[in-house]
Amino acid sequence: MDPECSRLLPALCAVLADPRQLVTDDTCLEKLLDWFKTVTEAESSLLLLEENPCLVDLLSHALKFQDVSSRILSFSLRLAGIFAAQENCFQYLQQGELLLGLFGEAGPLGFPAWNVPSVRSGWIQGLCSLAQHPSAEQFLIECGAMDTIFSLQGDSSLFVASAASQLLVQVLGLSLQGRATLQLGLPDGDWPSCAQSIVGYLEESLRSEATPQVTQALKVLTTMFGRCHQPWTEALWMRLSPLVVCLLEKDPVPTAHSLVDLFLSMARSPVFGSSDCDLWVTLAQTLSRLSPMQAGPLALGILKLHVCPQALRTQAFDVLLLPLACVLEAAAQPPGFRSCVYPPGLLDGTGSSLAMADALLASTSSCAGLLCQSLAHLGELQPLPHGPRLWPQAPLLKATVTTLCFCSGSAVPVSSVGGRLCRILAGCVRVQRAALDFLGTLSQGTGPQESVMQVFAILLEYLRSPESSPTVLKKAFQATLRWLLSTSKVCGSNDPGCHTQPFLRELFPVMQKRLCNPCWEVRDSALEFLTHLTAHWEGQPGFRQALLASDMPELAQQLLQDPEAYVRASAVAAMGQLASQGLHATPTGPEHPGAQQSLLQELLHILSTDSEGFPRRAVMQVFTRWLQDGHTAMAEDLEQFMARVFQVVSRDLDWEVRVQGLELARVFLAQTLGPPDCPYAVALPAAAPPIPPIEVLRTLGRVQLLEFAFRALFDCDRPVAQKSCDLLLLLRARTAPDSGLQGAGGGPDTATVEAALRAWQAGEQGQPLGELVPEVVVAVLRALDLEGLQATLAQSSDHVEQSPRSLLQDMLATVGALGGHEADCY
Secondary structure (H helix, E strand, O other): OOHHHHHHHHHHHHHHHOOOOOOOOHHHHHHHHHHHHHHHHHOOHHHHHHHOHHHHHHHHHHHHOOOOOHHHHHHHHHHHHHHHOOHHHHHHHHHOOHHHHHHOOOOHHHOHHHHOHHHHHHHHHHHHHHOOOHHHHHHHHHOOHHHHHHHHOOOOOHHHHHHHHHHHHHHHHHHHOOOOHHHHHOOOOOOOHHHHHHHHHHHHHHHOOOHHHHHHHHHHHHHHHHHOOOOHHHHHHHHHHHHHHHHHOOOOOOOHHHHHHHHHHHHOOHHHOOOOOHHHHHHHHHHHHOOHHHHHHHHHHHHHOOOOOHHHHHHHHHHHHHHHHHHHHHHHOOOOHHHOOOOOOOOOOOOOOHHHHHHHHHOHHHHHHHHHHHHHHHHHHOOOOOOOOOOOHHHHHHHHHHHHHHHHOOOOOOOHHHHHHHHHHOOOHHHHHHHHHHHHHHOOOOOOHHHHHHHHHHHHHHHHOOOOOHHHHHHHHHHHHHHHHHHHHHOOOOOOOOOOHHHHHHHHHHHHHHHOOOOHHHHHHHHHHHHHHHHHHOOOHHHHHHHHOOOHHHHHHHHHHOOOHHHHHHHHHHHHHHHOOOOOOOOOOOOOOOOOOOHHHHHHHHHHHOOOHHHHHHHHHHHHHHHHHOOHHHOOOHHHHHHHHHHHHOOOOOHHHHHHHHHHHHHHHHHHHOOOOOOOOOOOOOOOOOOOHHHHHHHHHHOOHHHHHHHHHOOOOHHHHHHHHHHHHHHHHHHOOOOOOOOOOOOHHHHHHHHHHHHHHOOOOOOOOOOOOHHHHHHHHHHOOHHHHHHHHHOOOOOOOOOHHHHHHHHHHOOOOOOOOOOOOO
């Protein structure tokens, strides 16, 4: 430990032990514990206590007064555990029975502060730190701590109960460490006393009729099998498995979610991974015993396992498919619903599931929960490389489309069951969203043309329906985009396929109506869809023809004036994408007051005047993309345009707009400088000769890029300053060394610029920068410590020194225990 810290420790311990000194900053106490943990990891805890007896006095003080502060008591318990983690220090503290007083039955358990959850949590955390060696195991038995740990499993504080559960697992692992599985597996096996106590508690809890007690035991086992993969876990399961399996025989099965978590935790353990393990039989039994809703998470977990018997995988997959199979059957079969002859390919030979049918028809919430769970779980499985071997793509497409038909009311039920299902699902937004999500996921596979046409038909129905909610429409747009792109890939090109071209002709009039929808979320979703679609198909003749034959470009441009900022931002992105391929509108006539202005000027107007940040950010992203792509709108009087942009952006209050402005500056700088010279490059036909550095600097000065970059270098928002620093480093590297300019160091112009930069750094942004002639720029770039500034900006926001010494000084300063100016308040 640092000598200065040792000097300050007695005063700090006195402050912490003094009940008149209120230590209200829990953060300082946490930092202090972190520091002690670091110190004890690097050196002997015993030596630390011998050299600093004030620490032992502090721990002893926590036992002297029952009205001790809950903060200090919790701190002392955790600190004692940190010291006692080393066995020799544990023995040292035991000599004075200090640990027995802190963690035994006669300790804080009887204090009024024990009612505070943080004290109980500190007691548990102290034991977690302490339970690292064999001496700790015997101590826990002798001091009576085990009974307290058992009682805390059901603590009213979830944090305390969770910590107590983890402590029990840690103690069990410590007790059984290195034990032979064969020896433990014998009927009279030599279970250590501590382990025997824990196992006895688990057995008693599993036999209990009280569900909370059963749940606590299952949570302990789940944590234990997930964390411990030693051979003794198999012996423990052999002993407890009969009690766990008995839970499956009860009706209904208690704590089903906890059982699922336990079995999946075991299935992921390498100890139970063999193909002949009894666990797989238990999993199969559990799938058949749980209700359809409870079995879903277990089925998904089984199908995600890398090692699992194929028969069990098939059973689990059928559990997830059953709800959709029942939907298909209700739509396709006359009265004999209970016969459950499923459509070919959806289920592999399973019989009827009356429980599933009953669950679907029980209520709207039950039906929606089952279908949403099934659709979500199947969506997770579809992209997995080790998912189900035979993926029933066509039946799943049909089932999902049928579900959407039931929800929209377009299904024609042929049985009373189908009619009832139609009434239950009608207008159910929750199921509609889940089904559309899964329908989009299914676009990754292939299907017969008839199924694909049904997909496009139901998507068009939802996009067209006035009953579709904004969130459902957003999902429908997303699914439509995925199917359009997937079918074009199947056709072997990015152009709309033969059966998607007619769909586009029907889709665009629907989109036009959505762009005029009174709900802003709908307008926003339609614009996002248009932007993504244009990005993928902008150069394809079929798409261009269909788009130009519609009114969407004109409507998108009108939405640049939308009252909602999100919509304006989406309209900017859409128009930027359309204009990049010459697909934007050029309105004329008296009904368009801004018709004489180009789209470029309209976007500049948004950048200058829009009160919200989202549209301004979108404008800067469009300008950057246009400059990178060489858009024709940027070719006319580029310097004047860039100067106006940098002038506006440099004073924008949104830091993200300024960052995007610096990205635009980087692109402009890279294009102005041209590619860097490479001595190893193969000689190519002569292109345009590189611009001399002096001309580059003059150009950057004319467009006001230099003033913008220098101003941003001292921006109060770190990302802006970082971006500017990187930009100026690039500029210095490419211009200063070989510019032939020696720099006007010490001249009046340079002095003016450097003085202005110092003022800007001090926060006085109003001082003019002065004339940025090339010689001055080179001198300033050389004078600035850009590397040092870059290193400073790369540090985290709390990079100010937070040494242990300054922490101790600050804690003492808060209570006036320091004199003079010793406090180092960071």
